[in-house]
Amino acid sequence: MSLMYRPTAAQQMKVVVGVKRVVDYSVKIRVKDNKVQTDNVKMSVNPFCEIALEEAVRLKEKKIATEVIAVTVGVKKADDVLRTAMALGCDKAIHIVVPDAEAATLEPLAVAKVLAKLHEELKPDLWILGKQAVDGDFGSTPQLLAGLIDAPQGTFASEIAVADGKVKVTREIDAGRQVVELNLPAVVAADLRLNQPRFPNLQSIMKARKKPVDTRPIDKLGVDTKPHLATVKVEEPAARKAGIKVKTVEELFDKLRNEAKVL
């Protein structure tokens, strides 16, 4: 009779969520004197990172994830996104602190290298990042991380299902959707429709204030974070010529056909 090893129902599954503090999506950013004006603007958790956090917390509630760690790479003030993460249910938080002067030029590639370094240490089964940060709009960090650690990637995820050491990811692609199955450890990039994030309640926010955050300066990680891109110039896009209001549908049709000649 052979002895079969049966894993216990509650297998250890560690999920790490990358979270970024960004200019709030509702702010219309201005550029002046070759500089993006970010002083005193409203800052928030990147919307896609909120979705990533929510997905990780749901995995924990379903008893699939046994530990959820939130990580941010940012300035000192970025610890507020970790407070939100812990208020939502993350077990631990890691803050890789970046000096203010360096933060403006920190690139997705550098962040991916930091996360790859943490991957060696934490050895998670699943990384969930937001697909895109609404400030830089590069939408590259999850893929860069996956490439650096040579893990499979599920980008533009609108649904994920973890089972038997794999994650099935439904991805939004240009023509519709695609389903792939990835071995763990994997990197998932959360898209808009993955879930609807919850708001943390006041009690959890208060409790989160007392939880410890593992804070480390970025220069102690032994990772090369210098930028590869130099910004030559930043400016606002050319403004469109002002348009006119028409009073009737007939007038609209006439303008489009006879003036703009596009109908």
Next chain:
Amino acid sequence: RMSTRALGKALVIAETLEGKLVPATLAAITAAAKVGPVTAFASGKDAAAAAEQLSKVAGVQQVLVASGAAVSSGLPEELAPVVKSVVETNGITHVFAATSAFSKNVIPRVAAKFDAMPICDITAVQGEDTFVRHAYAGNVVATVKSADAVKFATVRGTSFERAAATGGSAPIAAVAEGGAASGKSKWLEDLIAKSDKPDLATAATVVAGGRGLKSGENFKLLEALAAPLKAAVGATRAVVDAGYCPNDMQVGQTGKTIAPTLYIGAGISGAIQHIAGMKESKVIAVINTDADAPFFQVADYGLVGDLFEAVPALTKLVKG
């Protein structure tokens, strides 16, 4: 004294839709040609058909094909090592691809292998190391200079002229592929709605709807206007989230970027994020009951009115 290596060597990763090269790939070839001679790369299940079409594109010097089973589904885990090998074997200095869900999936993963910072969704090439792109939902235009030995960029298809589809006669060669798939990922299925309607990314006219439509059913009104115009129908993020429309119709900062000759928006308030995806449209017409809707600020022609009356009325006028 001129540098001995004045030109780079560009690789363009091509993309097809139903066996045909996407127009945006032709735009990426134009962008790539600005840095040096262009090698086109075809892969996936339509690799052979793509290669044939690429060999005829003006400006393509060479076509490389990867048609093995491992890369047939476009899995980035399998494609990245093949592209890496192509770059190294051919002395490639720049890797381009038209911005799309496919290229956004592959380009950064390959860039990581070369310790390169990918430059996403470029709208201009100003030199072999200088590119223009947008940030903050299109409100910041940044000119960046890359110090990477091999540079990676996705190219906004609406920002460059499409290379001519005929006039070229490039040789086609198969690339060495790694052999069996790594098995780290598996393609299960594609869920694509078959449509005979014009492609949103390239249609000359787009009719788009937002929350003002109130239901998915009401999108029929927009389809009725789109039909005689041979237009594509687009949607805002809000209505896709609400389930009125499928995700492939979403136009915006995190959806598709379009630049049709005519864009008609009905029942759309004009959030920054939606505008980011269509503000390069040549002519913008906006229909909304709210005179203060922000969308009117980018409209060439604005009609303050009820779309449930205006859209059918406009359809009638269009049909003559």
